[in-house]
Amino acid sequence: MGTAGRGSRGSRQLPALTAAERAAVRTPEQACAEGEGDEGLCRFLSAPRAPRPLEMKALFLGPRGENAPRLEALLVRALRDNAAWRRAFHPGDLPVVSDEDAASAGFTRFWEGFEEELFALLEELKADVPFHSPRYLGHFLGDTALPALAASIATLLYNPNNVSWEVSPITTLLEVEVARELAAMVGFGRGAEELARTWGHVTSGGTVANIEALWAAKAARYLPLAVRAAALESGLSGLPVRPGGPPVGSATSWELAGLPLAAALDLEERYVRAFVEACPDMAPAEAAGRAAARLRAHDVLTLGDQAFAASLGEGDRLGPPVLVASQTMHYSWKKAAGLAGLGSASIWPVPVDRRFRLDAAALRARLRQAAAERRPVLMAVAVCGTTEEGAVDPVHEVVRLREELRAEGLDFFLHCDAAYGGYLAACFRDERLGLRPIEAMRADYGGWPEAEVYDAFAALSEVDSLTVDPHKLGFVPYPAGAVVFRDGRCRELLSQEAPYVFDAEEPGRSQGPSIGRYILEGSKPGSAAAAVCLAHRVIPLDERGYGALLGRLVGLARTFEARLGEVARRLEGRFVVAPIASPDTNVVDYLVNAAGNDRLDVMNRLALSLYAQLSIAPQEPLNARRFLVSHTALTSEAYAPEVVRPLLEERAGVRGAYYVGTDELCELRRASAATGHDDRVVVLRSAMMSPFALEPARGDRTYLDFFFDDLATFLEGGRVSSEA
Numbered sequence: 001m002g003t004a005g006r007g008s009r010g011s012r013q014l015p016a017l018t019a020a021e022r023a024a025v026r027t028p029e030q031a032c033a034e035g036e037g038d039e040g041l042c043r044f045l046s047a048p049r050a051p052r053p054l055e056m057k058a059l060f061l062g063p064r065g066e067n068a069p070r071l072e073a074l075l076v077r078a079l080r081d082n083a084a085w086r087r088a089f090h091p092g093d094l095p096v097v098s099d100e101d102a103a104s105a106g107f108t109r110f111w112e113g114f115e116e117e118l119f120a121l122l123e124e125l126k127a128d129v130p131f132h133s134p135r136y137l138g139h140f141l142g143d144t145a146l147p148a149l150a151a152s153i154a155t156l157l158y159n160p161n162n163v164s165w166e167v168s169p170i171t172t173l174l175e176v177e178v179a180r181e182l183a184a185m186v187g188f189g190r191g192a193e194e195l196a197r198t199w200g201h202v203t204s205g206g207t208v209a210n211i212e213a214l215w216a217a218k219a220a221r222y223l224p225l226a227v228r229a230a231a232l233e234s235g236l237s238g239l240p241v242r243p244g245g246p247p248v249g250s251a252t253s254w255e256l257a258g259l260p261l262a263a264a265l266d267l268e269e270r271y272v273r274a275f276v277e278a279c280p281d282m283a284p285a286e287a288a289g290r291a292a293a294r295l296r297a298h299d300v301l302t303l304g305d306q307a308f309a310a311s312l313g314e315g316d317r318l319g320p321p322v323l324v325a326s327q328t329m330h331y332s333w334k335k336a337a338g339l340a341g342l343g344s345a346s347i348w349p350v351p352v353d354r355r356f357r358l359d360a361a362a363l364r365a366r367l368r369q370a371a372a373e374r375r376p377v378l379m380a381v382a383v384c385g386t387t388e389e390g391a392v393d394p395v396h397e398v399v400r401l402r403e404e405l406r407a408e409g410l411d412f413f414l415h416c417d418a419a420y421g422g423y424l425a426a427c428f429r430d431e432r433l434g435l436r437p438i439e440a441m442r443a444d445y446g447g448w449p450e451a452e453v454y455d456a457f458a459a460l461s462e463v464d465s466l467t468v469d470p471h472k473l474g475f476v477p478y479p480a481g482a483v484v485f486r487d488g489r490c491r492e493l494l495s496q497e498a499p500y501v502f503d504a505e506e507p508g509r510s511q512g513p514s515i516g517r518y519i520l521e522g523s524k525p526g527s528a529a530a531a532v533c534l535a536h537r538v539i540p541l542d543e544r545g546y547g548a549l550l551g552r553l554v555g556l557a558r559t560f561e562a563r564l565g566e567v568a569r570r571l572e573g574r575f576v577v578a579p580i581a582s583p584d585t586n587v588v589d590y591l592v593n594a595a596g597n598d599r600l601d602v603m604n605r606l607a608l609s610l611y612a613q614l615s616i617a618p619q620e621p622l623n624a625r626r627f628l629v630s631h632t633a634l635t636s637e638a639y640a641p642e643v644v645r646p647l648l649e650e651r652a653g654v655r656g657a658y659y660v661g662t663d664e665l666c667e668l669r670r671a672s673a674a675t676g677h678d679d680r681v682v683v684l685r686s687a688m689m690s691p692f693a694l695e696p697a698r699g700d701r702t703y704l705d706f707f708f709d710d711l712a713t714f715l716e717g718g719r720v721s722s723e724a
Ligand SMILES: *Cc1c(COP(=O)(O)O)cnc(C)c1O
Pocket: 204, 205, 206, 207, 208, 210, 330, 332, 383, 385, 386, 387, 417, 418, 419, 420, 469, 481
């Protein structure tokens, strides 16, 4: 959220909340206005806010713990501050732990044991993965941003539980705030009022966010059918499907299941209103509650899939629902489909093109097929930053396709799984959250992004829901994912209480926003919301903050790609080294081969032996490895030969149809006819997560200089010493 926008919205600390939401707690601003706030905080709030440039070197603890003394000072203050807060709650209460207690033998022994165990644990953790180092070039895991880390640790001392406002009055507000900030970053709404119509919250991660989005999408798809049943039961069969449209009582299940999300949610609202109007003798709140309860009784989440399907009339049945998703989808979608009752077999994967981006034409064919089979499409998933390749699906084309098919009565809930790539949206936003021109971005980020990537991010504002993980490119400690819905009414679909309680407020007692009843999870850490919140306050979600950090990382990926080209030239005639595609984000996947080798199985063995030299060896000390990368496999189960074979031929020099399906491979092996075939392509994968990869590591040679030397040495069969 831009610093500029803050003051103008009335609250410096919670700019994305509405006045009503802020009224639920006494904000620091109010307390200060009444002369009762903490002195330091009031001074901070009333001082003009100077622009604070993002200083990359101040942002992390550092590869050598360079910023440890500064973090130590902050954490000690945070701990003392928490203790002072404890004392200030009824200062006259007597201490429980007296000096004599603390001097007792039992007390001392307890603390000694505790200390020993703690430091033994820390010794064990020394074998952990050194994500903090620019030598770690593997998964999207890096050093955490200090504001997030400090806020997380400091808030743990309070241990708020964001399941309910009652046990997290502050961090619940922070959670609503950060979700709105993420909504604003992707263009879901501008200004507090528009943003208040979105809904989002922090989750334990992208998996839970995806599951929740599918849960809501399923409820939304069948909502009009539940409204039809409730309306018929209530003598409201004349309720029009759309204003001025045909009555709901005469609409078919297929027509109703094809309504756009907003139309479905509008229909629900009009049903409740019609119900209230038809009961003039009942108090409106009570009538609305009755209407909601009746609707709930017909809902798919209440009835379960079988009873719901059975409730539809003969001749008006629907086929089983499907989920259509980019082939490169994360495996959490399989979990989600199983949980949502579709079964993972009802996921229709859509092939990707040679850039590993969803093929929109193939998607159209899949959607048409679903329509022909009368199978409702619960959701279409586009991925922004695929887990394996960092590829960005053409969200703009999927949005266009939705328009096109809507005209044919086929609609789908569009979700963008931006668990990994979502924060890159900050690169696209200026400090007023306007979309930056592509030329300005390319000038800043080493030529990134390509037009397709730009259009995809610009179209995020049109999707129905979005997963974005602060614990990935937000550099926030685990657990911190998020799900955001563009139409905030979606949360009512999942609500465990009657939604239409017009008179919720008990007189004289303000009611805070509640999260727990609308979400999948129960008890959850308020410290996660606080961590995300402080990260956003210090690192704005636009070109000045996350945009600058992540822009550097995508620029590094382009440098990495160029350096791969240099190594390839150095090794020409002996080895092949090449990226599988130009990176859409900050991940580079690359393949290696021996020059002239045509056999895919041999090529894969070479990649695995290289990986073995660039990954943690459990039996050896951590620093036996100078660099760490990750690897993945393009498997025939997920990637079509039309995508992979040309790639192998052009980039790795593997001619012939050696890339085959698993069944075919088994057959070939059984007949002893496998002459180099495999059902996968092993590729190495490096995510650029450290902004310091081009800093000198020794002398004037950078981390990347050393890395590419090692890569060449290993390929030529040489060894490197663990020093230098
Ligand atoms: C990481 C990832 C997920 C899962 O997120 P978790 O936080 O690990 O649960 C989902 N989708 C994509 C695209 C991802 O990269």
